[in-house]
Amino acid sequence: MSHPEVSAPARDPWVQRLMEPLLPPLTALLIAAVVGDLLILSFGQSPREVYRLLVDGTWGNAYGFGQVLYKATTLACTGLAVALGIRAGMFNIGAEGQLALGGFAAALVGLGLPAGTPAVLAIPLCVLAAGAGGSLAATVPGALKARYGASEVIVTIMMNFIVAALLNWLVATKVNVAESLHTPEIHAGAVPRLAEVFPAFHGSAANFTILVAIGLAVLVWWFLFRTRAGYELRAVGLQPDAAEYGGVNVGRTWWRTLLLSGALAGLGGINYVLGYKQYYEEGFAAGAGYLGIAVALVGRNHPAGVLVASLLFATLSQGALAVNALVPKQMLDVLTAVVIIAVATAVPEVQRLLRSLRGRQA
Amino acid sequence: MRKLIVALVVLSVVHLALLFIEPAGATRIATGDGVDVGIVFDVGGRGDKSFNDGAFLGAERAMKELGARVRFIEPGEGSDREAGLRLLAAEGMDLVIGVGFIFSDDLTLLAKEYPGVKFAGVDYAVAMDANGKPVPPPDNLAALKFREEEGSFLVGALAALVGNSKKLGFVGGMDFPLIHKFEMGYRAGVQAVCPDCTVIAQYAGVTPDAFKNPGRGQELGLSQYQQGVNVIFHASGSTGLGVFEAARRLGKLAIGVDADQYAEAPGFILTSMVKGVDEAVFGAIRQVQDGTFRGGIFELGLKERGVNYIDDANNASLITGAARERVEALRAEIIAGRITVPSTK
Structure with a gap:
């Protein structure tokens, strides 16, 4: 939706280095913007007016911006989860279930701790539980992939349904509040909202778990590009056979990566459970796991890119509410889909991954 | 790279151009002098x-x-x-x-x-x-x-009166208190007109998914009809579409819920237990307009026309005159407070 300055083809290597990764997603975004214009026109509305409302309702005021930050927090976690997987040559489609199980685990620990447990103890315990919960949902696909080479795409998708059914049942029968779809409120481990320090954010769900998301992005960057394990992970992602030849245990790397990826997705659950409502609710971030795939792709599987992309998709999601008076919510859903398709075809990583998936089938 | 830059420029121009199109009648401003x-x-x-x-x-x-x-x-x-x-x-x-x-x-x-x-x-x-x-x-x-139990009571009585069977069926969605209201009202209605009748009540599941499982609905419907049930009341969202399908296959009757569901299986829907959500929303808006709105808990039952059953040209042939009279008499008794309909198990 922005209009980037377009400079002449640059010879300067620094500009070149920046342009090369940025151009494909920018082009994709512009394609999406043009499709968005046409969609808005098809509803008989003025694109300028709709985009203005969209910006006003998101970045235009502190509350809207807080909502964007809130939504971006969850998306950053699921985006990092998917990005880490893709770096190792795997498509983790299970972030949806991992996120849900992570959130539920955090709520369980928060419920299990006695009221009055100091925050310095309770919050880390709940956060750890969220990561462990997400990892747990990724164990089965990880084991099947590492041991039998089962396609993680299929197994992680199937795990989403298993986790959803399990949590549905638990929340409906075991830890339920009557006439609701959520658990009781946690006794300890609540994370304060941003509004408590910056009153301008009043009313928005944004909370300090956003620091966890940013910290995770830094950690993932450090892990991928500054550690030996991260190097091995990337080598496996580029060419597993070559990596194996080079002495990397490919199966173990896949297994470890899926567990880490699951933990990252699971940590997204603390945003709602610890930071916003203080309880786990059925479908609390429905779709955020799948949207994480788009976030990773648009962010080009780089932690910094993931943070930016999560802000973009969060803006679209919050913006959908703001423009709902003029165009149906489905229009923004279509727009999100167009962004995903456009980026997916424009970004080299995806093309490579699609090629390798084709190769695997052959 | 060069190609991408060209594409970028072209797209920017197109986007900018489109931004300045102002379609006629854009940004419909809601008219009206109400609230x-x-x-x-x-x-x-x-x-x-x-x-x-x-x-x-x-x-x-x-x-x-x-x-x-x-x-x-x-x-x-x-x-x-x-x-x-x-x-x-x-x-x-x-x-x-x-x-x-x-x-x-x-x-x-x-x-x-x-x-x-x-x-x-x-x-x-x-x-x-x-x-x-x-x-x-x-x-x-x-x-x-x-008060869904009151509407369920009336359709229960109606089902027992026209069902030609001592067995009546109920299919619930998720097994939880909100849906138990329907079952308990229905049971009480059946008992009120036919003390020796029995109700076979089954639920599609214990999770919210139980409200969108037509396959399970059809399974439960077929098994109940085969046990000698002639009328099934469902309170199960789209799971009920499966119950209707079972009724259609075996030529039996089903009772819809929430809205008039006659059109889902014409000829096989005895009636529907309807909730007057439209009436309630309209009423709230009118009260705000009149200045008579007040907060609190409002239970909308038969008296307030918050719940009702469908009896119109579509299904009139399925309801006998005697049955209609009996059900309307029961309605009057509930409204008068002479019958209290149970809502919990």
Whole structure:
């Protein structure tokens, strides 16, 4: 939706280095913007007016911006989860279930701790539980992939349904509040909202778990590009056979990566459970796991890119509410889909991954 | 790279050009001199042929008859419910309505924060305090609840009167208190006209998915009909479509729920137990307009026409005159308070 300055083809290597990764997603975004214009026109509305409302309702005021930050927090976690997987040559489609199980685990620990447990103890315990919960949902696909080479795409998708059914049942029968779809409120481990320090954010769900998301992005960057394990992970992602030849245990790397990826997705659950409502609710971030795939792709599987992309998709999601008076919510859903398709075809990583998936089938 | 840059430039130009198109009649400004009303639907709610669509109908009527200016919001995920309500409240709407029990917490929170705005919750679930006492909603919040058991009572009596069988069927969606109201009312209605009749009651599951499992509905329906049941009442969302399919296959009767479901299986729907969500929403808007709106818990039963059963040209041939008389007599007794319909197991 922005209009980037377009400079002449640059010879300067620094500009070149920046342009090369940025151009494909920018082009994709512009394609999406043009499709968005046409969609808005098809509803008989003025694109300028709709985009203005969209910006006003998101970045235009502190509350809207807080909502964007809130939504971006969850998306950053699921985006990092998917990005880490893709770096190792795997498509983790299970972030949806991992996120849900992570959130539920955090709520369980928060419920299990006695009221009055100091925050310095309770919050880390709940956060750890969220990561462990997400990892747990990724164990089965990880084991099947590492041991039998089962396609993680299929197994992680199937795990989403298993986790959803399990949590549905638990929340409906075991830890339920009557006439609701959520658990009781946690006794300890609540994370304060941003509004408590910056009153301008009043009313928005944004909370300090956003620091966890940013910290995770830094950690993932450090892990991928500054550690030996991260190097091995990337080598496996580029060419597993070559990596194996080079002495990397490919199966173990896949297994470890899926567990880490699951933990990252699971940590997204603390945003709602610890930071916003203080309880786990059925479908609390429905779709955020799948949207994480788009976030990773648009962010080009780089932690910094993931943070930016999560802000973009969060803006679209919050913006959908703001423009709902003029165009149906489905229009923004279509727009999100167009962004995903456009980026997916424009970004080299995806093309490579699609090629390798084709190769695997052959 | 060069190609991409060219594409980028072309796209930017096209985008900029499109931005300046101003279609005729853009930004429809809501007209009317009535009150400003905002409605937030349940996630994926519109098109459910049940209470979300009912709320929409009520709002539409208020637009036509009262000149109300109504804005709708369809939320995407959990946090959008509060965000949607807040957006509308912050805009200074006169009345903000949340559709579905899932809005209960969010409505309570916002009603306290915006005392100048009036709120209404359809199917609002009243919270209980530590001692199990209901917590009254804030003064500017109307909790619109329905006594589904009373409507279920009447269709139960009707089913027993025209069913030609000592066995009656019930298919529930999710096995939880909200749906037990339907079952208990139905059972009581059957017993009222046929003390030696039995009700076979089954639920499709214990999770919310039980409301959208037509396959399971058909399974339960077929098995109940084969046990000698001639009429099944379902309270199970789209799972009930499977019950209708079973009725169609075996030539039996089924009873719809929430809205008039005659069109789903014409000729096989004895009647439908309808909830007057449209009436409730319209009523709340009218009260705000009149200045008679007040907060509190409102239980809408037969007396308030909050629940009813369908008896019109479509299904009149299925209901005998004697049965109609008997059911209407029961209605009068419930309204007069001579019959109290149970709602819990």
